[in-house]
C-alpha cells in the first residue's frame with residue numbers, strides 16, 4: 058500500500074497560541090481513517106491545515122507524493138483532495154440537483170465516475186429532494202448534500218469534518234451507509250469526529266488527538282478493545 062496523504066511535524070498557531078504540536082499522520086490508499094478527539098482537541102485545525110484553509114507554521118503535508126503545505130484551498134482541491142468543512146454550506150437558492158451539478162468536474166487524472174444518478178444510488182435520501190432549494194433542507198440533508206457535492210468532483214481523497222454532528226439518527230445511519238459503500242469501493246477518507254460509535258462502524262483505522270498531539274493510533278478493532286484510551290481521551 059502506498060501513502061495517499063502523509064503529514065509530518067505539523068504545527069499550527071492562531072496568533073500567539075499554538076494549537077497543533079507536531080502532528081504525524083499517514084493515510085494509505087483505501088483506508089477510512091478516523092481522527093478522533095474531544096472538543097477543542099485540534100481535529101478541525103488539522104483538517105483545515107491539510108485543506109489549505111490555515112497555513113501551518115511548520116511541517117510537511119504530502120499528497121500523492123506532492124508537497125502541499127502552504128498551498129491555497131483551490132490548489133489543494135485541484136490535486137484531488139476534497140474537503141467538507143463543519144459548516145455545511147450549500148447554495149440555498151439552488152435545487153439539490155443543481156447544487157450537485159455545479160460541482161461536477163473531472164478528477165485530477167480525468168476520472169469521471171460520479172454522476173447525479175450515482176449520487177442518488179449512494180445517498181437515496183437526496184433523490185426525493187432533488188427539486189427542493191437546498192436552503193430548505195434539514196441539517197442532515199444538507200450534510201448529505203455537501204458530501205454528494207464533494208464526490209461530484211471525483212476526488213482522490215475525502216476529508217470530512219464531523220459529518221455526524223448534531224444529526225438525527227436516521228441521517229447518521231445513511232451517512233454511515235454511504236461511508237461503508239465508499240470504503241468497499243476502495244475510497245480513501247479522513248473523518249474528524251467526536252462520535253466514536255459512528256467511527257467504530259465506518260472506519261478501518263483510527264488516530265486520537267488530544268491537546269494538539271496524536272496520542273494513539275491503531276486499526277479500528279484495536280480502538281474498540283482499548284477501553285483505557287477510550288475513557289481517557291474520548292467522550293463516551
Ligand SMILES: Nc1ncnc2c1ncn2[C@@H]1O[C@H](COP(=O)(O)OP(=O)(O)OP(=O)(O)O)[C@@H](O)[C@H]1O
Pocket residue numbers: 071076094095096097098099100101102103251
Ligand atoms: N480561529 C481561531 N482563533 C483562535 N483559536 C482558535 C481558532 N479556531 C480554533 N481555535 C482553538 O483551537 C483549538 C482547537 O480547535 P479545533 O476547532 O481544531 O478543535 P476540534 O477538535 O475540531 O473541536 P470540536 O470537536 O469542538 O470541533 C481550540 O482550543 C479552539 O478554541
Ligand SMILES: [Mg+2]
Pocket residue numbers: 100101102143218219
Ligand atoms: Mg471541529
